[in-house]
Amino acid sequence: MAGRVRHLHQDSRGRFYARVSVPAELRAALGKRELLKALGGDRQVALRALPEVIAGFNRQIESARTRLGSVETAGLAEKPVTPLTVEEISALHYADRLRADEELRDLTPGYARIGIDDGYVADVKQIVAGAASNALIHRIFGREIETHLRNGSYSCSHGGADWRRLARHLAYAEIEVLKRMFERDEGQLVTEHPQWALDHAPKPASEAVIDDSEEGDDHETSIRALFEACRKAKAGGQGGERTTKAYTGPVESLIAFLGADNVTLLTNRRISDWLSHLQFERGLAAKTVNSRYLTMVKSTLKWASNHGYIEPIAITASVSVPKKRLNREKGYTDEEARRALEFAYSYVRPADTRESDQLSAAKRWAPWLAHFTGARIGEITQLRKQDISERDGVAVMRITPDAGTTKTGLYRDVPLHRQLIEQGFLEFVKDATDDPLFYPKRDGEQEAVKSAETISNRVAKWLKDADMVPTGVAPLHGFRHAFKTNARIHGLSDRVSDAIQGHASRTAGDDYGDVTIDVKKREIEKQPDVRLDDAIDDGGRH
Structure with missing residues (x-):
C-alpha cells in the first residue's frame, strides 16, 4: 500500500517538509527511497498543505506500482456472506437508502429540489399489501433481490412465496425511507427511526476479512479499498460517479492525516482529531466538514462493519454546525x-x-x-x-x-x-x-x-x-x-x-x-x- 508519512519534519533552518517512505519494491522504478516536498517556514501553513501533498505522493507510488504490473494485493478477501433474514435485509435497505439520500443532499441542491412521486408511493404500497404483480415487484426491487441471491445472503425462487415475502419487507422499509425523505424535504432533522430497523440491523462478523499487507508485516485493511467497495455497492454497479468524485478528496485527506492507508489506525479519537484539523488548521467550514468529510467516513465504516470487513467503530465525534435562525416564514407572502x-x-x-x-x-x-x-x-x-x-x-x-x-x-x-x-x-x-x-x-x-x-x-x-x-x-x-x-x-x-x-x-x-x-x-x-x-x-x- 502507499508509503507511510513519517512525520511533518523541520530542518535546522526552521523549514518544514513532508516525507513519505517509498516501498522497497518501487524504489528502482521511482529512483528514490523517499519523497520529499518543502512546505515553507510557517507550521500552520505546512499543516494545511500536508494532506494534499501526501495524497499526491500516494498517487505517484500507486502509479509506479501499476506501471510495474505489481498492483497491491492487500485489500478485501473473498468471504462467504452470512445468510440474512428478511427483517435484517429490510433494515439494511432502510439504512443504506437513508445514507444515500443524505449524501446526495450534501452534494448538490439539485437533488433536494426533486419531489417524491405519488405514483411510486402507490406502487410500493401495493407491494406491502401483497397486491402487486410479480412484474411490478421485479421493476422496483428486482435488482436488489438479485444482489442478495448472488452474494448468498438470501435464497428464494423468482415469484415464489419467499421472493414475494422479501419484496413486501423491502417495500415496508421503503415506505419508512420515503417518510424520512419527506421530513428532510420539509427541513426537519431526522433523528428518530423505526424500532424494527434498529432491532434487526445485521450484526457484523466477529473478525475482519483482510489480506496480508505490504511486506507481510501487519494485517491491515485499505481505507481506499473499503471506500471504493462501499461506493460500488451503493451505486449498484451504475451511476454514483458524482458522489465518488466528491468524496475522493476526503478519503485521501484522512489517509494523509493517519499517515497510512490503514483502517486499523482509526479510532473515534483519531477521527475527532482529524475533524478538528480540517476545521481549525485547514480552515474548512463546519458545514463542509460535517456534510462531506464526516459523512464519508461514517458511511464507509458503517458499510464495512455491516458487511463484516471490520469491527464496528462507534463514531461519536461530531462537528457543530451553527443553526440557521429564522425570523419569518420560509415562503413568499x-x-x-x-x-x-x-x-x-x-x-x-x-x-x-x-x-x-x-x-x-x-x-x-x-x-x-x-x-x-x-x-x-x-x-x-x-x-x-x-x-x-x-x-x-x-x-x-x-x-x-x-x-x-x-x-x-x-x-x-x-x-x-x-x-x-x-x-x-x-x-x-x-x-x-x-x-x-x-x-x-x-x-x-x-x-x-x-x-x-x-x-x-x-x-x-x-x-x-x-x-x-x-x-x-x-x-x-x-x-x-x-x-x-x-x-x-x-x-x-x-x-x-x-x-x-x-x-x-x-x-x-x-x-x-x-x-x-x-x-x-x-x-x-x-x-x-x-x-x-x-x-x-x-x-x-x-
Whole structure:
C-alpha cells in the first residue's frame, strides 16, 4: 500500500517538509527511497498543505506500482456472506437508502429540489399489501433481490412465496425511507427511526476479512479499498460517479492525516482529531466538514462493519454546525409573490444581450410554474418540450427522471393552471425547439441535472439582484413553501396537494383511491389568478 508519512519534519533552518517512505519494491522504478516536498517556514501553513501533498505522493507510488504490473494485493478477501433474514435485509435497505439520500443532499441542491412521486408511493404500497404483480415487484426491487441471491445472503425462487415475502419487507422499509425523505424535504432533522430497523440491523462478523499487507508485516485493511467497495455497492454497479468524485478528496485527506492507508489506525479519537484539523488548521467550514468529510467516513465504516470487513467503530465525534435562525416564514407572502411574478411576467430579453433564449424563457416562466405547481425549481428547469402535453383533455407538465432525475425514479403529471395557459405558455412550448425548454442543448455529453441547476441559480440571482426576494426566503424554493400555505388557505385537499408536489402519502387512509389528473386540475384551479398591474395586464410589458 502507499508509503507511510513519517512525520511533518523541520530542518535546522526552521523549514518544514513532508516525507513519505517509498516501498522497497518501487524504489528502482521511482529512483528514490523517499519523497520529499518543502512546505515553507510557517507550521500552520505546512499543516494545511500536508494532506494534499501526501495524497499526491500516494498517487505517484500507486502509479509506479501499476506501471510495474505489481498492483497491491492487500485489500478485501473473498468471504462467504452470512445468510440474512428478511427483517435484517429490510433494515439494511432502510439504512443504506437513508445514507444515500443524505449524501446526495450534501452534494448538490439539485437533488433536494426533486419531489417524491405519488405514483411510486402507490406502487410500493401495493407491494406491502401483497397486491402487486410479480412484474411490478421485479421493476422496483428486482435488482436488489438479485444482489442478495448472488452474494448468498438470501435464497428464494423468482415469484415464489419467499421472493414475494422479501419484496413486501423491502417495500415496508421503503415506505419508512420515503417518510424520512419527506421530513428532510420539509427541513426537519431526522433523528428518530423505526424500532424494527434498529432491532434487526445485521450484526457484523466477529473478525475482519483482510489480506496480508505490504511486506507481510501487519494485517491491515485499505481505507481506499473499503471506500471504493462501499461506493460500488451503493451505486449498484451504475451511476454514483458524482458522489465518488466528491468524496475522493476526503478519503485521501484522512489517509494523509493517519499517515497510512490503514483502517486499523482509526479510532473515534483519531477521527475527532482529524475533524478538528480540517476545521481549525485547514480552515474548512463546519458545514463542509460535517456534510462531506464526516459523512464519508461514517458511511464507509458503517458499510464495512455491516458487511463484516471490520469491527464496528462507534463514531461519536461530531462537528457543530451553527443553526440557521429564522425570523419569518420560509415562503413568499401573497404580495411578495405578486411582485416577483409581475417582474417575471414583464421580462423582455434585451436586444443587445448574449443571454440564451432558454435562460430568457426560464426568467419568464419558471417563477410562474413554481407558484402554480409547487414543484421544485430543478424539476422545472429540467423540463423538455415533450414533457408538456395533454392528458385526458387537460394540459399537464410531466416531471420525469428521463429529463434529469427524481428521487424515486418515476414520473408524475401536474396540470397547468388556467392563468399559465391564458398567458401563452402552451404557445411558447409549441414554438420552442425540441428537448430542453430552459437550458441550451450542447453537442456531446451533457449532464441534465447540472445544466438545469445552473439555470435555476441564474434565475435566482436575477430575482435577488432585482430586490424581488425578501430576506430569509429562498428565491425559487420560496414558491414551493408558499404553494403549501396557499393550498390550505384556498381549500385544496392535503392529499391532492401532496400528490401535486410529489410528497409521500402521510396516512394509511391515503392508500385508498387514486389522485387522477382531473382531481389535480380541479384542486389547482382553486388557486386564484395572480393580480397584475393594469398597465402590464393590458400588454404594457417592459
